[in-house]
Amino acid sequence: MAGHAGQKHKIRVVSPDIGGGFGGKVPIYPGYVIAIAVSFLTGVPIKWVEDRSENLQADSFARDYHIKAEIAATKEGKIQATRFKVLADHGYTDASANPSKFPTGLFSIGTGSYDYDTAYMEADAVYTNKPPGGVAYRCSFRVTEAVHAIETVVDTLALKIGKDPAQLRFENFIKKDQFPWKSPTGWEYDSGDYKAGLEKAMKAIDYDGLREEQVEKRKKGELMGIGISTFTEIVGAGPSKDFDILGIKMFDSAEIRVHPTGKAIARFGTKSQGQGHETTYAQIIAEELGIPAENIQVEEGDTDTAPYGLGTYASRSTPTAGAAAAMAARKLRDKAKKIAAYLLEVSEDDLEWEPGKFSVKGAPEKSKTIQELVFAAYTNHPQGMEAGFEATHYYDPPNLTFPNGAYICVVDIDSDTFEINVRRFVAIDDCGNIINPMIVQGQVHGGLTQGIAPAMYEELLYDDDGNILNGTLMDYLVPTAVESPSWETGHTITPSPHHPIGAKGVGESPTVGAPPAIANAICDALKPYGITHMNIPITPFKIFKTLQEKGLLDTDLKI
Amino acid sequence: MEIKIKLNGTEMTADVEPRTLLVHLIREKFSSTGTHIGCDTSSCGACTILIDGKSAKSCTILAVQVNGKEISTVEGLLTAEGLHPIQEGFKENHALHCGFCTPGMMMRAVELLEKNPNPSEDEIRWGISGNLCRCTGYNNIVSAIKYASAKIRGAELPSTEPKFV
Numbered sequence: 001m002a003g004h005a006g007q008k009h010k011i012r013v014v015s016p017d018i019g020g021g022f023g024g025k026v027p028i029y030p031g032y033v034i035a036i037a038v039s040f041l042t043g044v045p046i047k048w049v050e051d052r053s054e055n056l057q058a059d060s061f062a063r064d065y066h067i068k069a070e071i072a073a074t075k076e077g078k079i080q081a082t083r084f085k086v087l088a089d090h091g092y093t094d095a096s097a098n099p100s101k102f103p104t105g106l107f108s109i110g111t112g113s114y115d116y117d118t119a120y121m122e123a124d125a126v127y128t129n130k131p132p133g134g135v136a137y138r139c140s141f142r143v144t145e146a147v148h149a150i151e152t153v154v155d156t157l158a159l160k161i162g163k164d165p166a167q168l169r170f171e172n173f174i175k176k177d178q179f180p181w182k183s184p185t186g187w188e189y190d191s192g193d194y195k196a197g198l199e200k201a202m203k204a205i206d207y208d209g210l211r212e213e214q215v216e217k218r219k220k221g222e223l224m225g226i227g228i229s230t231f232t233e234i235v236g237a238g239p240s241k242d243f244d245i246l247g248i249k250m251f252d253s254a255e256i257r258v259h260p261t262g263k264a265i266a267r268f269g270t271k272s273q274g275q276g277h278e279t280t281y282a283q284i285i286a287e288e289l290g291i292p293a294e295n296i297q298v299e300e301g302d303t304d305t306a307p308y309g310l311g312t313y314a315s316r317s318t319p320t321a322g323a324a325a326a327m328a329a330r331k332l333r334d335k336a337k338k339i340a341a342y343l344l345e346v347s348e349d350d351l352e353w354e355p356g357k358f359s360v361k362g363a364p365e366k367s368k369t370i371q372e373l374v375f376a377a378y379t380n381h382p383q384g385m386e387a388g389f390e391a392t393h394y395y396d397p398p399n400l401t402f403p404n405g406a407y408i409c410v411v412d413i414d415s416d417t418f419e420i421n422v423r424r425f426v427a428i429d430d431c432g433n434i435i436n437p438m439i440v441q442g443q444v445h446g447g448l449t450q451g452i453a454p455a456m457y458e459e460l461l462y463d464d465d466g467n468i469l470n471g472t473l474m475d476y477l478v479p480t481a482v483e484s485p486s487w488e489t490g491h492t493i494t495p496s497p498h499h500p501i502g503a504k505g506v507g508e509s510p511t512v513g514a515p516p517a518i519a520n521a522i523c524d525a526l527k528p529y530g531i532t533h534m535n536i537p538i539t540p541f542k543i544f545k546t547l548q549e550k551g552l553l554d555t556d557l558k559i
Numbered sequence: 560m561e562i563k564i565k566l567n568g569t570e571m572t573a574d575v576e577p578r579t580l581l582v583h584l585i586r587e588k589f590s591s592t593g594t595h596i597g598c599d600t601s602s603c604g605a606c607t608i609l610i611d612g613k614s615a616k617s618c619t620i621l622a623v624q625v626n627g628k629e630i631s632t633v634e635g636l637l638t639a640e641g642l643h644p645i646q647e648g649f650k651e652n653h654a655l656h657c658g659f660c661t662p663g664m665m666m667r668a669v670e671l672l673e674k675n676p677n678p679s680e681d682e683i684r685w686g687i688s689g690n691l692c693r694c695t696g697y698n699n700i701v702s703a704i705k706y707a708s709a710k711i712r713g714a715e716l717p718s719t720e721p722k723f724v
């Protein structure tokens with residue numbers, strides 16, 4: 001409010017640990033505005049607490065996209081073109097944070113990981129009397145929907161022409177040496193090695209062995225399916241040439257101050273909601289500056305102290321603020337070098353850097369540690385140099401990063417009850433250079449569970465009068481530890497060529513990539529019925545209804 | 560109504576309305592905000608605590624129902640000897656992201672391991688199926704509980720290195 005009245009500098013927002021985000025915290029809800037207004041009017045602090053049922057009934061929702069996807073290919077399966085038509089339900093108001101000049105995510109990576117040059121995409125959005133809609137739920141600008149369309153239609157193509165879906169993908173992938181690759185919709189994919197990812201996933205899950213097992217099972221009339229998804233994500237919004245929010249460029253920021261003690265505080269314009277920024281950013285700075293990570297205090301979430309930033313969403317923190325951390329640290333390293341040259345009485349060109357110290361080339365015993373140089377910045381720096389050891393960087397990325405993955409899922413379906421059991425799920429992600437493997441893996445695990453959710457469980461249901469039918473966590477099934485399979489994850493590493501440390505975002509890849517792998521596996525299992533596509537969420541009841549409506553319940557399953 | 564409970568070993572008294580929920584007593588009267596509220600239908604488990612050693616969802620119990628009983632919350636896990644094995648398990652295995660579900664998850668795990676000191680993966684997954692986690696995908700929570708189980712039994716601790724295929 002004060003922001004609109006030009007009083008933004010007088011507002012302080014403090015955001016401590018706030019629980020997970022996943023996109024639902026992006027919109028401005030009426031409750032926020034009302035709480036502020038009431039506080040103004042009454043002159044007392046106001047707390048607004050929404051309960052879970054209100055949250056399910058009235059908070060933003062995502063994924064209500066009705067997509068008609070068409071694919072054109074040669075008889076051999078070489079993809080020639082795709083056409084998507086989308087009808088998007090955005091509720092009574094659009095809830096997503098849309099950059100002013102960035103079109104719907106479908107126009108970015110909707111053409112997938114495949115080498116062809118003709119695409120047509122059309123999106124219509126409608127207002128309905130549902131809550132605010134169109135949130136990019138754990139994905140950058142609705143690419144989950146786009147990936148679902150391309151990855152399921154590729155499988156439908158494979159089924160129709162009778163080609164193995166892995167083989168079809170290998171024959172259509174953009175090749176490693178074609179990067180940077182201009183997509184049919186004009187985006188430049190930075191790097192990737194799709195073939196290596198899919199090969200690794202197939203080996204890890206024993207794809208050939210599974211196909212043999214499937215042949216045997218089908219002879220006995222048992223329903224087993226294998227599903228693949230080889231997706232490309234687009235994250236790290238964003239380059240100012242492509243993105244801004246009401247004119248403000250979508251950079252992000254880092255500010256590092258190293259105290260005379262050699263210990264640092266680093267502040268950021270992003271805000272962790274469990275993604276582990278405190279660990280990751282400290283590691284980036286430690287790597288660049290040679291200060292131990294445990295001596296770097298990371299602080300976010302206070303507008304009085306943080307540098308100006310655009311926040312954490314759309315897997316943008318590592319691509320933007322992580323890059324800013326590296327760049328700010330490099331500025332400090334440059335300053336340290338000047339001080340070292342002064343103290344060692346040599347020219348800067350005669351100095352060599354190894355993590356933690358500068359030494360004289362050819363005379364390694366003449367050296368200064370980063371701690372000594374930082375101390376000198378406060379006590380004994382060259383005349384004319386500004387004192388202190390502090391740097392800020394606002395990072396405007398030259399391009400987005402394009403993480404990608406190869407996921408394979410195996411399902412068994414009970415031929416009487418249609419209960420779906422996800423037997424195995426292997427996820428190979430490529431997010432470029434990995435800063436912290438444990439954190440990246442944790443993000444992938446969580447994202448996969450959020451990927452199985454829309455594929456098999458979660459859907460807000462309304463009756464004809466618009467009343468919500470499952471407005472509590474009693475009947476809106478968030479997957480528990482029982483629904484979640486034991487995820488098997490791994491990675492290939494294809495660094496981003498334009499990111500200062502070669503990293504890409506990863507937080508959302510699994511949510512984006514998992515649903516089509518599961519849907520494809522289920523459709524593959526249902527092949528004996530002649531089913532080639534089903535809309536998600538795919539539940540046992542939906543399978544039963546579909547088969548019943550098509551008169552297929554008595555199909556002889558032995559093929 | 561005047562009630563008396565033992566909260567993490569300390570005698571506490573409080574004057575509560577008959578309608579006060581136990582979770583509100585714990586959070587608001589006793590300022591033990593480690594116990595979270597994640598839903599309003601007993602579905603999420605964020606409010607899980609132990610009543611006389613048995614795990615329960617404190618959002619679904621009236622404060623007056625626990626008069627005279629012993630309540631354990633996440634704040635009671637840390638002792639002079641250091642972290643509780645389940646806390647150590649969560650820490651070592653990266654079993655929490657945002658941490659919202661964590662206190663309830665750990666309290667549930669404490670009882671689970673009390674009753675079944677060496678549970679299988681399946682028993683762990685069913686055992687925590689009343690507790691939702693939106694962040695972790697559960698893999699590492701399962702590992703954390705296995706780790707705590709080994710620690711409590713004095714068995715060899717499983718590796719906490721992330722496993723990749």
Ligand code: FES
Pocket residue numbers: 595596597598599600601602603604605606607616617618619
């Ligand atoms: S708050 Fe008690 S179960 Fe959700």
Ligand code: FES
Pocket residue numbers: 019020274654655656657658659660661691692693694695
């Ligand atoms: S760690 Fe966020 S809900 Fe479990």
